[in-house]
Amino acid sequence: MNVILLGAPGAGKGTQATRLAEKYGIPHISTGDIFRENIKKQTPIGVVAKSYIDKGQLVPDEVTVEIVKQRLAMDDCKNGYLLDGFPRNTFQAEELDKFSTVEKVVDIDVDLTKLLKRITGRRVCVCGESFHVDFLNGKTTCDKCGSELYQRADDNEETVKNRLSVYQNQTAPLIEYYQKAGKLVLINGDQSIDKVFEDITKTLG
Numbered sequence: 001m002n003v004i005l006l007g008a009p010g011a012g013k014g015t016q017a018t019r020l021a022e023k024y025g026i027p028h029i030s031t032g033d034i035f036r037e038n039i040k041k042q043t044p045i046g047v048v049a050k051s052y053i054d055k056g057q058l059v060p061d062e063v064t065v066e067i068v069k070q071r072l073a074m075d076d077c078k079n080g081y082l083l084d085g086f087p088r089n090t091f092q093a094e095e096l097d098k099f100s101t102v103e104k105v106v107d108i109d110v111d112l113t114k115l116l117k118r119i120t121g122r123r124v125c126v127c128g129e130s131f132h133v134d135f136l137n138g139k140t141t142c143d144k145c146g147s148e149l150y151q152r153a154d155d156n157e158e159t160v161k162n163r164l165s166v167y168q169n170q171t172a173p174l175i176e177y178y179q180k181a182g183k184l185v186l187i188n189g190d191q192s193i194d195k196v197f198e199d200i201t202k203t204l205g
């Protein structure tokens with residue numbers, strides 16, 4: 001089961017991917033997470049990626065495609081994978097088609113006007129979970145592992161606005177790309193986390 005989770009920043013890709021990976025026993029591969037790990041370890045890739053991520057721009061394709069190509073070649077992807085945040089433009093999608101066969105593309109659809117609030121209110125944990133301040137009731141630690149939550153450096157209003165326009169200009173055209181390929185499944189992302197999960201699992205089987 002090779003699946004892509006498509007959707008704007010804040011649509012709920014990471015939230016759903018964590019749950020889907022657990023249910024189906026396949027790896028959740030987030031290019032954003034891979035970049036953030038590299039930034040933390042100050043690797044050469046991390047140094048390059050940071051300058052783009054801080055501005056809300058896409059990290060260059062040659063870096064990003066190579067990372068995904070190597071990751072999908074690893075053993076744990078043999079029975080499938082969940083790609084979250086890749087591809088993000090047509091070039092990346094075409095490259096992916098050259099080294100892997102995607103079966104389904106789940107587009108989590110949320111109105112653009114609601115995304116700014118979702119992202120600026122996002123609080124994340126080192127374990128990979130994300131939360132929203134509106135549901136935390138003042139709690140500052142993770143439900144799953146107890147660690148202190150924090151806000152991502154790029155989840156500020158200025159950077160988010162850039163990311164949303166990058167999404168509209170570069171990523172949204174992928175909806176048509178995968179529709180034409182007969183792989184697209186449209187999911188209403190403006191429902192509870194549980195309901196979105198139920199809708200996705202229904203289409204994945």
Ligand code: ADP
Nearest residue numbers: 009010011012013014015118122131132192193
């Ligand atoms: P993405 O990976 O697509 O950028 P996340 O999964 O990190 O998005 O979710 C962005 C924010 O929205 C987080 O604060 C998360 O808790 C919240 N969120 C995710 N799904 C929903 C939902 N169905 N309803 C309300 N808030 C949600």
Ligand code: ADP
Nearest residue numbers: 009010031032052053057058059064085086088
């Ligand atoms: P979100 O879903 O909230 O936009 P991600 O964690 O997916 O956040 O991505 C964070 C940042 O990492 C992006 O704004 C971009 O700079 C970079 N990035 C992630 N995936 C890609 C990709 N496929 N191509 C280029 N840059 C990427």
Ligand code: ZN
Nearest residue numbers: 125127142145
């Ligand atoms: Zn945690």
